[in-house]
Amino acid sequence: MTKETLASLAAELETCGQTLLKIAEALQAKEKAPIPEPQKQEPASQKFTLEEVRKVAADKSRQGFTEEVRNLIHRYGAEKLSGLDAAKYEAFLKDLEVMGHAG
Known part of the structure; x- marks a missing residue:
């Protein structure tokens, strides 16, 4: 050279x-x-079950986002997924959906 x-x-x-x-x-x-507070959902708008939320969260964990999923659960005020308020499922799923996307 x-x-x-x-x-x-x-x-x-x-x-x-x-x-x-x-x-x-x-x-x-x-x-x-600062992390914005999750949007409050009315219980009447619940469209998802814990099993559906658990499936999406497990898929994200398998993709390598285990720590991010755990942090998101804590941001939504729960220690584990089963402790997540059902009224927050929709917003939680939206946050899971964008996880791993640059932006």
């Missing part, structure tokens, strides 16, 4: 490193942002 090629590669590597630092800073800022 020539000195020019090495210099060019070094410059590109430096740019890549700076970009990675910016991404890390953005992720840290996002983690520090």
